[in-house]
Amino acid sequence: MIDYKNELNPAQYEAATTLEGPMLVIAGAGSGKTRTVVYRLANMVEQGISASNILLLTFTRKAAQEMQNRAAQLLGQSAAMVGGVQGGTFHAFAYSILRMHKPDGYEGDLSVMDSADAAGALKHCKDMLSLGKGDRSFPKTQTVMGLLSKARNKELTVEDVLRREAFHLASYAGDLSKISESYRGFKRKHSLMDYDDLLFELERLLKSNPELLEYYRDRFKYIMVDEFQDTNLVQARLVRLLGGGHRNVMAVGDDAQSIYAFRGANVQNILDFPDMFPGTKIVKLEENYRSVQPVLNLTNAILDDAPQAFHKKLFTRREGGQTPHVMRPLSDLTQASMVTSKVSELLRTYPPEEIAVLFRAGYQSYHVEMQLGKLGVKFKKYGGVRYADAAHVKDVLSYIRLVVNPLDLPAFQRMASLVKGIGAKTCLKLYEAAQKADRSVLHKACARYPELQEDFKLLEQLRTKPLTPAGLTSAVIEHYQPRLEANYPDDYPRRQHGLEQLVQIAASYNDVDLMLSDLCLEDPTTDKGEDISAVTLSTIHSAKGLEWAAVLLIDLVEDRFPSRHAMNKAEDFEEERRLMYVACTRARDYLGLFVPATIYDRSGGGNTPANPSPFVRDLPDHLYEDWRENFTGTLTRREASMPSFRPAPAYKSTGKPAGAGAESATGSLGNGGKPASGYCTHKIFGKGKIIQHVPPDKYRVNFPGFGLKVIMAQYLTME
DNA sequence: AGCATTACCATTTTT
DNA sequence: TGGTAATGCT
Numbered sequence: 001m002i003d004y005k006n007e008l009n010p011a012q013y014e015a016a017t018t019l020e021g022p023m024l025v026i027a028g029a030g031s032g033k034t035r036t037v038v039y040r041l042a043n044m045v046e047q048g049i050s051a052s053n054i055l056l057l058t059f060t061r062k063a064a065q066e067m068q069n070r071a072a073q074l075l076g077q078s079a080a081m082v083g084g085v086q087g088g089t090f091h092a093f094a095y096s097i098l099r100m101h102k103p104d105g106y107e108g109d110l111s112v113m114d115s116a117d118a119a120g121a122l123k124h125c126k127d128m129l130s131l132g133k134g135d136r137s138f139p140k141t142q143t144v145m146g147l148l149s150k151a152r153n154k155e156l157t158v159e160d161v162l163r164r165e166a167f168h169l170a171s172y173a174g175d176l177s178k179i180s181e182s183y184r185g186f187k188r189k190h191s192l193m194d195y196d197d198l199l200f201e202l203e204r205l206l207k208s209n210p211e212l213l214e215y216y217r218d219r220f221k222y223i224m225v226d227e228f229q230d231t232n233l234v235q236a237r238l239v240r241l242l243g244g245g246h247r248n249v250m251a252v253g254d255d256a257q258s259i260y261a262f263r264g265a266n267v268q269n270i271l272d273f274p275d276m277f278p279g280t281k282i283v284k285l286e287e288n289y290r291s292v293q294p295v296l297n298l299t300n301a302i303l304d305d306a307p308q309a310f311h312k313k314l315f316t317r318r319e320g321g322q323t324p325h326v327m328r329p330l331s332d333l334t335q336a337s338m339v340t341s342k343v344s345e346l347l348r349t350y351p352p353e354e355i356a357v358l359f360r361a362g363y364q365s366y367h368v369e370m371q372l373g374k375l376g377v378k379f380k381k382y383g384g385v386r387y388a389d390a391a392h393v394k395d396v397l398s399y400i401r402l403v404v405n406p407l408d409l410p411a412f413q414r415m416a417s418l419v420k421g422i423g424a425k426t427c428l429k430l431y432e433a434a435q436k437a438d439r440s441v442l443h444k445a446c447a448r449y450p451e452l453q454e455d456f457k458l459l460e461q462l463r464t465k466p467l468t469p470a471g472l473t474s475a476v477i478e479h480y481q482p483r484l485e486a487n488y489p490d491d492y493p494r495r496q497h498g499l500e501q502l503v504q505i506a507a508s509y510n511d512v513d514l515m516l517s518d519l520c521l522e523d524p525t526t527d528k529g530e531d532i533s534a535v536t537l538s539t540i541h542s543a544k545g546l547e548w549a550a551v552l553l554i555d556l557v558e559d560r561f562p563s564r565h566a567m568n569k570a571e572d573f574e575e576e577r578r579l580m581y582v583a584c585t586r587a588r589d590y591l592g593l594f595v596p597a598t599i600y601d602r603s604g605g606g607n608t609p610a611n612p613s614p615f616v617r618d619l620p621d622h623l624y625e626d627w628r629e630n631f632t633g634t635l636t637r638r639e640a641s642m643p644s645f646r647p648a649p650a651y652k653s654t655g656k657p658a659g660a661g662a663e664s665a666t667g668s669l670g671n672g673g674k675p676a677s678g679y680c681t682h683k684i685f686g687k688g689k690i691i692q693h694v695p696p697d698k699y700r701v702n703f704p705g706f707g708l709k710v711i712m713a714q715y716l717t718m719e
Numbered sequence: 720a721g722c723a724t725t726a727c728c729a730t731t732t733t734t
Numbered sequence: 735t736g737g738t739a740a741t742g743c744t
Contacts, residue, residue, distance in 0.1 A: 060734085091734050115733085133740095136727080140738070143729095195734050262732060361731045363735085383732080423721050521734070541732050563731055579732085 002042060002074065008035070015250075015283045016040040019047065019222070022243070022277035024270070025252045026310045029299070029585035030290025030547065033252055034063075037224060038070045040250070041085065044222060045075065055220035055242070056087035059227040063545055064088050067226075086220065090235050091195055092521045094202040098193075099513065101212060103205045108191045109405040112520045116394070117410035118194045119145055124424075125182040131175045139169055139176075148180050152196045153232050153264025165569075190409045195521075199234045206241050217245040227545075228253035228273065232264035240276050247277055255310055256303055259541060259579050261571070270310075288314040290547055292321025295591050298623045299584045302615060306577050324584075324591040326616060327635075328628040331607055332555065335596045336367035338629065339552055340375060342592060343535060346550045352378065354549035356536040358583050360561040364554060365537045378532065383539030392484055392495040393502060397519060399455075399476040403462045404512055407435060418483055419451045454479070469515045473506040540583045551587035554594040557610035558708055567702045573691050580615040593624070614700065614708050680716040685709065687719075 004013055012032055015025045016039040027033035037056075044054060058064040064087050071085075087093070095112060102110060113121065123141045132138030139147070147169075151161045158180060159173045169176075187193065193201060206213045223243050225231070228251035231239070243249035251273050258267045274280040288296055296316050327342075329335040339357060346355050359365050362383055372379050395418060398411035405411075409431060416427045426445075433441035446453035458479050462472060477499050484499075485492050509515035536548065555561055562576035584591055595616055598607040626638040680701060681687050688703035697713045 089734065136739085140729085142738090198734090260733075263734075363730085366735095421721070425720065539732065565731065575732095 002039070002046070004039060004043065008032075008039060009285075009287055011283055011285050011287075012036045012039070015285070016043055018281060018283075019044060019049075020248055022247050022273075022280040023250045023283065024228075024273045024280050025250060025283045025285065026312065027252055027254055027285045028288060028312050028314045029254065029257060029582070030288045031285035031314070032287075032289050033226075033285065034067060034070065034545075036285065037226065037252060038067055038074060040224070041067070041071045042074050049222060051084035052086065053219065053221045054085045054087075055093075055223045056085050057090055057093060057223070057225045057239075058087060059230055060089065060545070063226060089521065090231075090238065091198050092517065094198040094238075095517050095521065097216070098198065098201055098205065099517070101205060101209075103201050104208070105188060106191045108407050110191050110193060111401065111405055111408045111410070112198065112517065113187075113192050113194050113410055114394075114520050115145070115195075117192075120410060120413065121186055121192065122148075122179065122183055125179055125186055129175075129178055129182055131179060132172075139166075139172060143169075144176060144179060147176065148183070149194075149196055150262075150264065151180075152200070154266075155233050155264075191407075192409065199238065203234055203238055203241065206238075213241065214245075216242060221246050221248060223249045225249070225251045226253075227257075229255050229258040229267055229270045230260040230265045231269050232266055233269070236266070236269040236272075236276070243277070249277060256306070256312075256578055257544070257582050257585075259544070259575060259582055261575050284310065284312055286312045286314055288316045289318075290588050291316060291585065292318045292589055294321050294323045294623070295584070295587050295589075298324050298591065298619065299581060301619055301623055302577065302581045302584060306574060306581075322590055324587075324593065324624045326593045326595060326619075326624045326626050328595050328597060328612075328626070330596070330629050330631070331598045332596045332600055333367060334629060334633075335554060335594050336371040339368050339554060339594060340371040340377070342552060343372070343377060344375065346590070347377075347535075350549045352533050352535045355552075356538060356543065356546075356548040356550070356586065357552045357554060358538055358540050358543050358586065359554050360540060360563055360579070362539055364560065368537065368554065372535065372537075378534040379537050380532070380534045381537040383542035390498070392480075392488065393498060395483070396473070396476050396480055396499060396502065397516070399459070399480065400472060400512065401516060402459055403472065404516065406459070406463075415455055416452065418487070419449050419455070421449060422452070451483075468507075469509045469512045470503055470507040472512060473503050477503065540579050543586055544582060547586050547588055549588045550590040550592070551583070552592040552594065553583050555599070556593055556595045556613040556616050557599055558613060559610070560599065561613055561615070567691065567708070568689060570690075570692050573700075577615060580613075611708065614710075679719045681719065682709075682711060682716055 004016060008016055009032075012035065015023065015036050019040070025033070025036065027036070041054070041056070045051060056064065056067065058067065068085065088096075098110065119141055122145050126132060126141065126144070147158065147161055147166065150156075150165075151158045154161070156164075158176050162170050162173050162176070187197065206216070220242060223239065225239055230253070239249060239251070251270065253270045255267050255270050258265060258270075261267070274282065291299070293316055296314055300314060327335075327338055329338045343355055343357070357365065357368055357379075365381065369379070369381070395414060398408075398414040401408045401411035402415060412431050412434070413424075413427045416422050416430055417424075422430075430442065430445055432438075433445075442456075446456065458476070462475060467475065480499075481496075484495060488495055505519075506515055509518075536543075538546075559567075561580070562573060566572035566576045584593075593616055595612045596610060599610045600606065601608045627635045628638065630636055678690055679687055680690055680699070682701070682703065685701075685703035688701040688709075690699050690701050691708065692700040694700055694710055698710050699713060699716060700708055700710050701716070702708050
């Protein structure tokens with residue numbers, strides 16, 4: 001038996017032992033959220049609840065895995081029972097149900113498209129409508145895909161999305177709607193679903209089929225949803241549908257860590273949870289077990305003037321600890337060297353897997369990667385471009401997909417295109433012939449392209465004899481080998497190694513179908529080399545939920561972080577702030593913030609001066625040590641006696657009441673204050689866009705050419 | 720029709 | 735910088 005009372009703090013205990021009824025757990029960063037959920041799972045099993053009656057929805061597969069592992073550790077013997085907990089991402093969960101209950105309107109076997117498949121389909125639709133031909137400013141396929149997906153995720157019309165965030169494309173609204181329509185038809189016709197469809201179709205299925213809904217409500221008597229602040233509207237409705245009967249729903253989240261608004265996540269969901277399930281018990285976890293006090297002081301300061309609905313002040317009992325560093329290299333190039341030498345220094349104290357370098361966008365780690373490579377420091381990178389070098393994996397997977405579903409269009413296109421001489425047009429012709437079982441056309445093609453014939457032969461062969469997923473995968477790889485060597489002459493050994501790992505992954509599945517759905521919905525590269533000890537390079541988004549002893553955060557300058565694209569709307573700016581918060585709260589002992597004085601900018605012709613990020617500028621300077629790189633490459637610490645140009649920090653030890661957001665005109669949490677918006681003029685800087693009201697009497701304004709400034713209202717003329 | 724070359728463009732984050 | 739789409743060649 002586990003001694004819950006002693007191993008958990010009072011708030012955690014309450015969350016872990018309240019099993020019935022709706023509950024909302026507001027879990028501050030590092031407050032032992034996973035621990036709480038795991039203990040709750042253990043408690044449920046101990047109370048005799050069958051694991052198969054528990055549904056645990058997490059944001060990533062990694063998180064799900066982590067919870068199961070830790071629950072297994074905790075429970076020891078009964079670990080196997082916890083393994084029976086249903087769960088995963090919303091998308092994977094949706095697909096597992098949709099595979100068993102095909103929704104109306106789909107013919108044949110369903111296939112899920114990953115983003116590359118979806119882009120291909122979208123491009124096809126665009127070409128069919130011959131839209132944007134010869135128009136250079138017509139949005140690119142990727143852009144179109146982003147816009148359509150955003151519209152669906154936020155449940156807005158394409159016009160609305162364009163008006164709100166891509167005004168320069170407003171004239172294409174009609175064309176984009178047409179493409180959207182055509183894309184919808186295309187998916188229906190070929191039984192394809194993209195990521196967004198999985199959620200909407202599951203909702204449609206459950207709504208149109210009350211008996212099925214009843215079945216699943218009974219099946220999943222206890223529901224837990226992790227990272228609730230990152231759910232979008234459909235996801236929240238799905239939770240309401242599934243939890244509607246028994247109401248045993250626990251949502252865990254932190255509104256201060258909501259960083260997925262760009263893909264439709266709605267902070268309002270977590271605020272509205274108590275309305276969705278009246279009688280919700282609210283538990284706040286505020287004790288931080290992760291970071292030392294100096295790090296925590298800094299992260300608390302980041303949130304200081306952000307509007308928060310669920311106000312919390314994190315505290316820790318971890319005494320002492322190092323004050324965070326702000327490092328100011330001369331350029332982004334020397335930043336890379338400084339980061340590398342800091343990493344080397346840290347490696348004397350910590351193992352590599354306890355060190356992470358974080359950044360806003362995937363490309364920003366480029367220099368650091370080079371430097372680390374030079375010194376022979378092993379690292380693994382998460383986030384950023386994923387499928388660029390995974391083309392070979394996708395090739396192999398398309399064969400397997402075609403074995404399972406002969407009419408999987410994207411897979412067919414991929415396989416056929418591997419044959420030299422077959423392009424997009426021929427692909428489609430062949431596919432149509434295959435669909436109609438038109439033997440003559442296929443025979444002709446096979447005669448013309450012997451490689452294609454071999455492909456077909458292989459598929460038929462593999463279909464007849466049932467193999468294990470691993471056996472199937474090896475067979476395909478063997479067949480694919482010559483093409484691997486032909487297509488990637490320069491680096492096929494490396495890719496071959498990756499394929500061997502694919503066989504390893506396949507070996508852990510009994511069911512090919514399940515393996516395919518997992519691999520389509522998860523990033524296959526994540527599983528690679530998980531066991532190798534290495535320094536982590538990661539985008540902040542991919543770092544969510546993880547922690548390291550030492551965290552280095554790079555490129556903290558305007559236009560990089562906050563991203564240039566987030567400088568137009570107050571709510572986007574607030575999301576960047578939360579991103580900064582998430583990044584800094586990953587650190588346990590050491591936090592290093594890197595602020596290069598210049599960055600490479602090709603429009604400016606090389607290195608141009610950069611403004612330090614407002615997230616660093618606004619920090620009270622007693623919270624960090626300030627180190628600057630000299631031209632000689634040495635470091636100087638700015639002495640405390642040196643004057644600070646910053647006014648006394650607007651820092652109240654009492655913290656602000658929850659309603660404070662209303663008086664600061666940001667109001668990005670909805671009700672209350674009006675959002676700071678519109679333009680103003682300054683005598684020297686000219687016209688600028690108002691980003692944020694800085695109480696009581698200042699505004700943060702983005703002036704084109706000058707960057708972000710905080711200016712007293714009396715010097716500004718409003719428009 | 721496919722494929723190589725060139726010219727140009729726009730730059731985030733992810734299931 | 736690199737990826738993408740129009741252009742031109744086979």
